[in-house]
Amino acid sequence: xxxxxxxxxxxxxxxxxxxxxxxxxxxxxxxxxxxxxxxxxxxxxxxxxxxxxxxxxxxxxxxxxxxxxxxxxxxxxxxxxxxxxxxxxxxxxxxxxxxxxxxxxxxxxxxxxxxxxxxxxxxxxxxxxxxxxxxxxxxxxxxxxxxxxxxxxxxxxxxxxxxxxxxxxxxxxxxxxxxxxxxxxxxxxxxxxxxxxxxxxxxxxxxxxxxxxxxxxxxxxxxxxxxxxxxxxxxxxxxxxxxxxxxxxxxxxxxxxxxxxxxxxxxxxxxxxxxxxxxxxxxxxxxxxxxxxxxxxxxxxxxxxxxxxxxxxxxxxxxxxxxxxxxxxxxxxxxxxxxxxxxxxxxxxxxxxxxxxxxxxxxxxxxxxxxxxxxxxxxxxxxxxxxxxxxxxxxxxxxxxxxxxxxxxxxxxxxxxxxxxxxxxxxxxxxxxxxxxxxxxxxxxxxxxxxxxxxxxxxxxxxxxxxxxxxxxxxxxxxxxxxxxxxxxxxxxxxxxxxxxxxxxxxxxxxxxxxxxxxxxxxxxxxxxxxxxxxxxxxxxxxxxxxxxxxxxxxxxxxxxxxxxxxxxxxxxxxxxxxxxxxxxxxxxxxxxxxxxxxxxxxxxxxxxxxxxxxxxxxxxxxxxxxxxxxxxxxxxxxxxxxxxxxxxxxxxxxxxxxxxxxxxxxxxxxxx
Amino acid sequence: xxxxxxxxxxxxxxxxxxxxxxxxxxxxxxxxxxxxxxxxxxxxxxxxxxxxxxxxxxxxxxxxxxxxxxxxxxxxxxxxxxxxxxxxxxxxxxxxxxxxxxxxxxxxxxxxxxxxxxxxxxxxxxxxxxxxxxxxxxxxxxxxxxxxxxxxxxxxxxxxxxxxxxxxxxxxxxxxxxxxxxxxxxxxxxxxxxxxxxxxxxxxxxxxxxxxxxxxxxxxxxxxxxxxxxxxxxxxxxxxxxxxxxxxxxxxxxx
Numbered sequence: 001x002x003x004x005x006x007x008x009x010x011x012x013x014x015x016x017x018x019x020x021x022x023x024x025x026x027x028x029x030x031x032x033x034x035x036x037x038x039x040x041x042x043x044x045x046x047x048x049x050x051x052x053x054x055x056x057x058x059x060x061x062x063x064x065x066x067x068x069x070x071x072x073x074x075x076x077x078x079x080x081x082x083x084x085x086x087x088x089x090x091x092x093x094x095x096x097x098x099x100x101x102x103x104x105x106x107x108x109x110x111x112x113x114x115x116x117x118x119x120x121x122x123x124x125x126x127x128x129x130x131x132x133x134x135x136x137x138x139x140x141x142x143x144x145x146x147x148x149x150x151x152x153x154x155x156x157x158x159x160x161x162x163x164x165x166x167x168x169x170x171x172x173x174x175x176x177x178x179x180x181x182x183x184x185x186x187x188x189x190x191x192x193x194x195x196x197x198x199x200x201x202x203x204x205x206x207x208x209x210x211x212x213x214x215x216x217x218x219x220x221x222x223x224x225x226x227x228x229x230x231x232x233x234x235x236x237x238x239x240x241x242x243x244x245x246x247x248x249x250x251x252x253x254x255x256x257x258x259x260x261x262x263x264x265x266x267x268x269x270x271x272x273x274x275x276x277x278x279x280x281x282x283x284x285x286x287x288x289x290x291x292x293x294x295x296x297x298x299x300x301x302x303x304x305x306x307x308x309x310x311x312x313x314x315x316x317x318x319x320x321x322x323x324x325x326x327x328x329x330x331x332x333x334x335x336x337x338x339x340x341x342x343x344x345x346x347x348x349x350x351x352x353x354x355x356x357x358x359x360x361x362x363x364x365x366x367x368x369x370x371x372x373x374x375x376x377x378x379x380x381x382x383x384x385x386x387x388x389x390x391x392x393x394x395x396x397x398x399x400x401x402x403x404x405x406x407x408x409x410x411x412x413x414x415x416x417x418x419x420x421x422x423x424x425x426x427x428x429x430x431x432x433x434x435x436x437x438x439x440x441x442x443x444x445x446x447x448x449x450x451x452x453x454x455x456x457x458x459x460x461x462x463x464x465x466x467x468x469x470x471x472x473x474x475x476x477x478x479x480x481x482x483x484x485x486x487x488x489x490x491x492x493x494x495x496x497x498x499x500x501x502x503x504x505x506x507x508x509x510x511x512x513x514x515x516x517x518x519x520x521x522x523x524x525x526x527x528x529x530x531x532x533x534x535x536x537x538x539x540x541x542x543x544x545x546x547x548x549x550x551x552x553x554x555x556x557x558x559x560x561x562x563x564x565x566x567x568x569x570x571x572x573x574x575x576x577x578x579x580x581x582x583x584x585x586x587x588x589x590x591x592x593x594x595x596x597x598x599x600x601x602x603x604x605x606x607x608x609x610x611x612x613x614x615x616x617x618x619x620x621x622x623x624x625x626x627x628x629x630x631x632x633x634x635x636x637x638x639x640x641x642x643x644x645x646x647x648x649x650x651x652x653x654x655x656x657x658x659x660x661x662x663x664x665x666x667x668x669x670x671x672x673x
Numbered sequence: 674x675x676x677x678x679x680x681x682x683x684x685x686x687x688x689x690x691x692x693x694x695x696x697x698x699x700x701x702x703x704x705x706x707x708x709x710x711x712x713x714x715x716x717x718x719x720x721x722x723x724x725x726x727x728x729x730x731x732x733x734x735x736x737x738x739x740x741x742x743x744x745x746x747x748x749x750x751x752x753x754x755x756x757x758x759x760x761x762x763x764x765x766x767x768x769x770x771x772x773x774x775x776x777x778x779x780x781x782x783x784x785x786x787x788x789x790x791x792x793x794x795x796x797x798x799x800x801x802x803x804x805x806x807x808x809x810x811x812x813x814x815x816x817x818x819x820x821x822x823x824x825x826x827x828x829x830x831x832x833x834x835x836x837x838x839x840x841x842x843x844x845x846x847x848x849x850x851x852x853x854x855x856x857x858x859x860x861x862x863x864x865x866x867x868x869x870x871x872x873x874x875x876x877x878x879x880x881x882x883x884x885x886x887x888x889x890x891x892x893x894x895x896x897x898x899x900x901x902x903x904x905x906x907x908x909x910x911x912x913x914x915x916x917x918x919x920x921x922x923x924x925x926x927x928x
Contacts, residue, residue, distance in 0.1 A: 256863050371862035378860035386705050387687035394689040396703065471863050 013097050013208065020212025027219035028227075031273060034311035038266035043235040050234050053352075057233045063350040067582065069280065072132065073350075075125035079154065082118035082125075083226065086161065089115045090211050097208065109179040116165070116183040123158045126151050140279035140288075142297065147277075150223045156210050162187065164203035171196035225276045229351045232274040235267050236352040241343060242553035243505040244360055247470045257364025257468060260321035261307055261314065264361060271353040272304025281345030281355060286585040287338040291600020294338035296345040296355045302330040303358060326362035336362050337374055340603065341466050341590035342548040347581050363468030377467045380594035384472060388458035389424035390594050399454040401426070401433040407440045409454035410487040416451035418443075418522075419489045421503060423496035424459050425630030431637060432630040438659035439495050439519050445662050446531040448522075450493065456483050462502040467591035474510065477502070481512035495519040495655060497549035497629045498589075504554075518550060520628045520654055524559040527566045537661035539569040543611050543622040544654075545636065546583030547629035557581075560628050560654050567661055573622045575614045584610055588631035604635035608643055624650045626657055674823065676719045677732045677785035678753070679776055679806065680712035682744035683796040692893045699893070708744045711791025713858035715851040718821065719789055720752045720859065726823065730754050732783055736764055736775045742874055749869035750861035756872070757783070761879035768888065773805035775879040780810060782877070785846075787828065792817055792850040803850035814848040815841050821849060 044050075056062045061080060064073040088111070092103040105111055130151050133143055165184030170191035180188075191199060218224055239245070247253065258264050279297055287294040303325055310322045323329075326336055336359050345355040367373040373381070383392035399409070399422075410416060420443070426436035443450050461476030480503075484492075492514045494500035504516035526532050544564060550556040557580050564572045578584040587603025597603070615621035627633055636651035684690050684699070685707040691700045708716070716733065723729040733748040735741045736759040745756035759775045767775060780788060788810075793800030807814035819838065820831035827844040833852050861869070903920070905913040922928040 250863075251867060254864075367860075368863035371860050371865065373860060375857045378857065381860060383687065386685045386707055392687045394687055395705070396689045471866070 010098055013094070016209060016212050017094060017098065020215045023216035024219060030311070031219060031224075033315055034307050035266050035269045035273070037262055037307070037311065037314050038264050038269045039262065041265035041267055043238070043267055046238050049238070050236075053233050053236065054230070057350075057352060058230060061350075063348075063352070066280075066348065068577065072129075072138075075128045078118070078121040078125045079129075080226075082122035085111075085114050085118045086122070086157070089161075090207075093204070093208060094211070097204075107178065112179045112181050115161075116181045119158050119161055120183060122154065123162075126155050126158070130155075138279065138283075140282040140295075140297070142277040142279060142301075144277075146221050146223070149217070150221060153210060153214050153217070157207060157214070160203045160207035160210065164200055164207055167191055167196045167200035167203060171200055222275065222277045225274050225351060228270060228274040232267075232270050233352050235270070237267075237354055237357070240505040240554075241346065242501040242549060243509070244465055244470075245357060246506075246509040247364075247474075250471055250474060255365075256368035256470070257366070258325045258358070258361040259365050259369055261303075261310065261325060262321065263365075264303065264325065264358065268303070268354070268358055268361075269307055271358070272300055272307060274351045275300045275304065275353060276351060277301070278350065280348040280350065281353070284344035284348050284582065286340060286342060286344065286587065286603045286606070289584075290587075290603050290606050292338035292597075293332060293335045293599075295335070296339075296359075299331055299335065299355060299358060300353055306330065324365060325358075326365055331362065333366055333372065336366065337377070337595065338592075339590050340548070340585045340587060340592050342585035343552040344548075344582070344585065347552050360466065360468060363466075364470055365468070367468030368471060373467055373469075374595055376595045377591060380591065381464055381467065381469050381472055384459045384461070384464055384476065388476075389428055390459060390463050391424065391428055393424075393428040395458075396455055398422075398427045398457060399452065401436055402440065402452060402454075405437065405440055406444065408451045409456075410451045410489070411454070411456075413449075413451040414487060415449075417449040418451075418491045418493050419484065419487070420450045420452050420493045420495075421460070421499050422452055422457060423494065423499040423630065425634070426495055427457070429630065429634060432633060432653075435495060435630065435633070435653040435655050438653065438655045439493075441659050441662065442523060442526075442532065442655065443493075446526045448526070453483060453487075458483075460499045460502045462498040462506075463591040463594065465502070465506070466589070473502075473506075477507055477510050477512065481507060481510060484512065484514065490514060492516045493519055493522055495628075495630070495653075497547045497554070498631070501549045501553055518554075518556060518559075518628065520550075520560045520563055521556065523655070523658055524563050524566075527563060532658070533663035534566075534568050534661040535663040537567065537569040537657075539571070540623040541571040541573050541620050542652075542657065543573040543575050543614065543625045544579070545575060545586070545607070545611070545625050545627040545632055546579060547627055547632050548583065548585050548589050550628055551583050552581055560626075563654055563658060564626065567657055569661070570657060571620075573615070573618065573620065575611050575625075576617065578610050578614075586627075586629075586632040586635035588635050593631050593634070602639070602642075604639040605642060608636065608639035608645075608649070611649065612645075622649065624652050624657075626652050626654045628654050674722070674726065674728070674787060675730045675732070675783075675785045676722065676787045676789060677734060677780060677783055678712065678715050678719050678748070679788065679790045679802070680716070680733055680735050680744060680748060681709045681791070681794045681796075681802075682706050682735060682737055682741045683709045683794055686710065686795065690895075692895055696892045697890050706740060706743060708747055709791050709794045709796070711793060711795070711851055711853075713791075714854040715789040715791050715849075716748050716751055716753065717854035717856060717858040718818075718851055721854065721856070722821070722823075723752070732756065732785065734759060734776060734779045734783070736760070736767060736772050736879055738764060745874055746869045746872075747861070749872050750866040751859055752861070752865060756874045758874055758876045759879045760876050764879045767879065769799055769801040769805055770887075772802050773809045776802070776806050777809040778880065779877055780806070787821075787846070788812070788848040790848065790850045792852050800850070803848060807848040810846075810848070812846050812848050813843060814850065815843070816850040817852045818849040819851075819853050820855065 061077040064076050092106040095101050095103055133147060137143060162183055165181040166187035169180050169184045169188035281296040282288050285296050314320055314322050325331060326333060339359045341356050380390040383390050388395045422436050426432040458479050459476050461473035465473035492503055500516060500518045544561060561572060564570050584607050585603060586607055611625050625636055633651055633653055640646045640649050640651060685705040688704050693700045719731045723731050731753045732755045733745055733753045734757050735745060742758055745758060749756050759779050790803035804814055815830050815832055817833045818830055819833050822829045827842050828847060830841040832839045832841055
């Protein structure tokens with residue numbers, strides 16, 4: 001099709017294009033300079049994975065097409081794919097209009113068809129999105145004028161595209177031998193004569209001017225994500241999800257955590273530019289769902305807004321620190337303390353925003369710089385310092401649970417293959433001591449060579465690190481790493497996902513590299529190798545509760561289920577729809593085990609309700625709910641206790657189910673016995 | 674105002690203390706040492722005063738061996754401005770009066786307007802160093818204090834009593850023994866910890882005890898092991914309640 005831009009037209013187009021793209025570049029340059037206010041951070045390792053992410057997450061929209069969001073996810077994918085195809089068409093229109101050249105391939109039949117198919121898909125998706133916003137407001141979604149402006153602009157683009165194609169076909173502007181755009185050809189018979197020629201020119205100009213207006217508007221809008229998602233996905237963290245960032249040479253630092261926007265990395269600021277305000281993070285947040293102050297989307301947007309508000313001033317004065325990101329006006333400390341670091345937000349974010357890192361960086365500021373952690377958190381940290389465990393139990397009693405059970409310490413059995421890192425909960429909490437005993441029996445029955453550290457073990461540091469006390473974590477980790485080295489430990493078993501996560505994913509930051517397994521992974525291996533024999537066991541329906549630090553943080557969904565499937569008499573029940581990657585936190589992660597929980601409903605009470613609701617929906621109430629985490633167990637026990645249903649729904653650890661079915665042994669301690 | 678807090682390093686409350694083979698002392702191996710809890714409250718009260726009145730200087734002092742410097746550093750990390758250690762060979766066997774005498778020379782040297790002590794140390798629970806130091810200085814003292822505030826012409830002092838409190842006023846230098854602070858003792862900031870590591874802690878010689886100890890420990894015994902609890906299981910809840918009440922009255926004698 002020939003563009004209606006002869007002579008003066010081309011000049012006008014050139015001026016408009018310069019204005020549109022100029023406005024875009026001006027604003028984009030500013031945003032880039034703001035972003036560079038952030039701390040430096042290397043994000044270029046593992047290129048292969050980064051390109052694969054671009055294909056899977058960006059091009060194929062994998063993270064949008066998650067279970068509960070499949071329809072709206074598809075609508076978005078159509079708009080996105082349409083945007084890619086039609087942008088090529090638009091580039092062709094502009095190039096053709098200004099210099100009379102065509103973009104290669106745009107004259108092919110495949111491309112002409114693709115443009116029209118997507119124009120229709122985009123238009124339908126836009127209609128769906130508009131109706132949804134106006135009449136079926138999704139919970140937590142941030143509805144603002146911006147969204148409607150964007151939808152409107154896209155709609156104008158699509159309508160004008162179809163109009164100019166139809167008019168082009170009707171007025172025979174599509175040259176003979178060229179492929180007619182199918183939708184255009186369909187509508188062309190309704191148009192004709194000079195009106196078609198005028199419509200063609202009008203629609204062409206509307207289309208092109210809208211594109212340019214779009215470009216100018218984009219960087220002011222959340223729709224900027226169409227540009228920023230590409231780098232945001234590319235530069236996403238190469239750390240394992242469960243690992244927080246190491247503060248190197250911590251003793252030489254002057255400030256700690258996010259004292260200023262300058263202390264957040266450039267990538268964390270890019271996260272803010274990329275947020276689409278879709279609200280999926282908030283939709284899945286256990287703190288928000290139970291009435292806490294935290295809203296993960298707000299955390300991201302508060303940081304972005306602060307950067308936009310103070311960016312100019314910070315650029316002007318290189319010594320200015322600006323408002324601390326965790327301040328009383330926008331992101332309040334109680335929001336940050338409500339986070340359980342369960343990663344439901346990170347899991348769901350379609351554009352790979354890293355919420356937990358921001359929250360922890362701000363907690364680091366509150367805890368280490370300002371000494372303003374909640375008093376109960378401070379108590380837990382003091383306990384870790386003085387007693388090596390957050391409960392403040394006497395360190396000398398750490399291995400009392402093992403007395404008389406034939407569980408050797410490394411000092412007694414230096415050639416043991418595995419270290420069983422018991423963890424504070426299983427060492428000191430009476431309920432969880434039963435889990436440690438169960439694992440010791442299983443390992444004994446399977447003939448696994450293992451030993452514990454006894455009183456030489458100390459808290460792995462996870463609660464301190466997640467409460468923002470990186471310094472204490474490093475001290476604890478260092479002590480354990482030194483003890484491991486003294487006994488030449490190479491393989492570690494942890495029955496606590498928090499111990500497992502920090503030893504497997506975080507100790508390498510300090511040079512501690514081991515082969516780490518969670519107990520349920522090892523038990524699954526032992527079962528499949530035939531090293532564990534079962535003899536009967538009661539028939540019972542058991543729901544499985546995914547611990548966040550096994551599931552979402554470490555992708556261990558199958559092993560615990562496989563273990564349960566292998567147990568005679570156990571009927572596995574899924575806590576639908578809150579299971580696997582949508583599993584709902586017990587409320588104890590992120591150091592919350594030791595903090596007061598207010599306001600609103602307790603997270604663990606909500607979790608118990610979800611289990612009961614799932615049982616109702618499936619027509620069978622489970623007799624037990626099994627987990628693989630000591631904190632989940634404590635929280636579930638408290639939950640069923642508070643609801644007075646401990647006789648109907650018994651929380652257990654999967655290891656206890658295994659131990660109670662070990663061949664030929666009747667001395668197993670029964671749950672709640 | 675210049676405040677001096679006298680503190681004592683004691684086995685931490687999380688430590689399981691064992692009686693040594695001599696039967697007169699405790700095993701110190703493997704013990705975690707920390708500031709006695711009432712002394713921590715005293716530090717917190719002093720620091721809260723400093724938070725409110727910026728020109729306040731808070732010093733800490735203890736009489737003890739080299740290990741006690743850790744307790745002083747902890748106090749510096751919490752935000753105290755200066756620390757000094759009264760030490761010497763005899764410091765371990767000073768007793769309450771000897772400790773008071775040793776601290777007296779530090780107080781005379783440092784010249785605080787106000788001296789705070791915990792109301793008692795959590796290891797021996799004697800509660801006598803504070804009053805003895807006041808006596809040695811010839812200062813008035815108020816015990817079991819939970820709060821103080823500078824007012825016109827002196828210090829207003831809240832002293833806890835059974836079921837309530839009394840408000841006292843001290844016109845000049847005074848020694849208070851502290852029961853509790855309103856807030857929990859603060860957790861040190863990391864810049865505070867780093868600064869405290871680098872601070873000089875001057876040592877002062879402890880005078881040899883003037884008169885020989887008049888009291889001594891003859892023996893120590895751990896508390897008797899706790900017996901197992903009693904659990905009522907199954908059966909009639911009302912009968913359980915009656916039985917429980919009877920046991921609480923006749924056996925435990927708490928009703």
